Amino acid sequence: MPRRLKFTISYDGTEYHGWQVQPGLATIQGTLEEVLSQIEGTRVDVVGSGRTDAGVHALAQVAAATLHNPIPTMNLRKAMNRLLPRDIRVLEVREAAADFHPRFQAVAKTYEYRIYREEICPPFERRYVHHHPYPLDERAFCEAASLYEGTHDFTAFAAADEKDSLGATKARTIFSSTARREGARLVYRVRGSGFLKHMVRNLVGGLLEAGKGNLTLQDLAALLRNPAARKLGYAVPACGLFLIGVEYE
């Protein structure tokens, strides 16, 4: 009997060319497929809740695969973690509905972006933050964050080569968008119905421009109202970005 399984996965994306399989390159999806295929004894496909770019991390990415192997979920988790490199960990394996699809059925995703504000970035943080020690109006940065909340056409915040596989619309709903200081870090957290390619990094880029005084709140609001006018093109480095979690009904 085929079993549909839901995997919750954490990874340090530093050494990977992103989530999606690419021939000859180390990717998260490719590494998971290798390990599951080894356990299953035949080729296994893994579907994720969405792609993460090269260098982006995940506290709890969600993926699914169909296996015939009757191994109990806890043992499967242990077997996977024994075979996986230490920068990818399976946190949980659960039985799922036969039609479970991590991308189409996701109702919300949360991302976090971490900016390290002090002059010297500790060596132990460097893989997990964007180091930006330069002058910044953090109050303007935090105030601008709430502008993104609501349903907007985020074309201006998408990658130039964004292709919207869900149809023509680039409208997305942002449920919450907030930023605050946590020690040496300025942390931006956004929860939304879905995100376009590079969207979170462009959202952060917009906030940084607001904090630098290069964009006013009105400028940012105009990008949401008149998205076709231009691409923002301020994507910040991948290393500060974490997929925090994916929600389902």
Place this chain on the structure above:
Amino acid sequence: MPRRLKFTISYDGTEYHGWQVQPGLATIQGTLEEVLSQIEGTRVDVVGSGRTDAGVHALAQVAAATLHNPIPTMNLRKAMNRLLPRDIRVLEVREAAADFHPRFQAVAKTYEYRIYREEICPPFERRYVHHHPYPLDERAFCEAASLYEGTHDFTAFAAADEKDSLGATKARTIFSSTARREGARLVYRVRGSGFLKHMVRNLVGGLLEAGKGNLTLQDLAALLRNPAARKLGYAVPACGLFLIGVEYE
């Protein structure tokens, strides 16, 4: 005029073959010498407070060098951090006495060893902890830690190839030796007059053996009283070890 300079340095030791220069291998000392030589325009030697092994980290290692370049210390720090890889950071540069020697003049050093106790080690922690999720009597581990305090002959806790450059004695004074749980981590901290090669890792190895029930407190005490009897040989992995600081008069 030659200037003696004191450097406080933090590094992620994961990618390095330890502190000491080795031909053809990346080391902390070698990397610092390259960068300082580049700034000075001629070969500069760097002396550290002591060697750290391959993979060992430092929150605040101390080193010294003599330069003729009159560059202000703050600018020198910035120039070094621009040239150094991001896993080595110069935290501070200060003018020092002409005869300042980071090893001979050190009066105390503090090390910390971090053991990750939960079943799944987060990808973001893996480079900075020893993952030991197995059963352990942590109370016995913590109780045993205080045994090391005082002045003892630590021969039984030294590397097999330890050569004591300070003379024949392998006596060292441990000012404090404590362990406690901090969230998912069991953290051992030791402050002493000096440490033999591999000594901290063998001290931790002894505590782990106590926690596993393989050594009693009496067994550990006997190793301190009768050091020549045998080598402990329980050195734990380097990745959990941090040099926390070096003290001077």
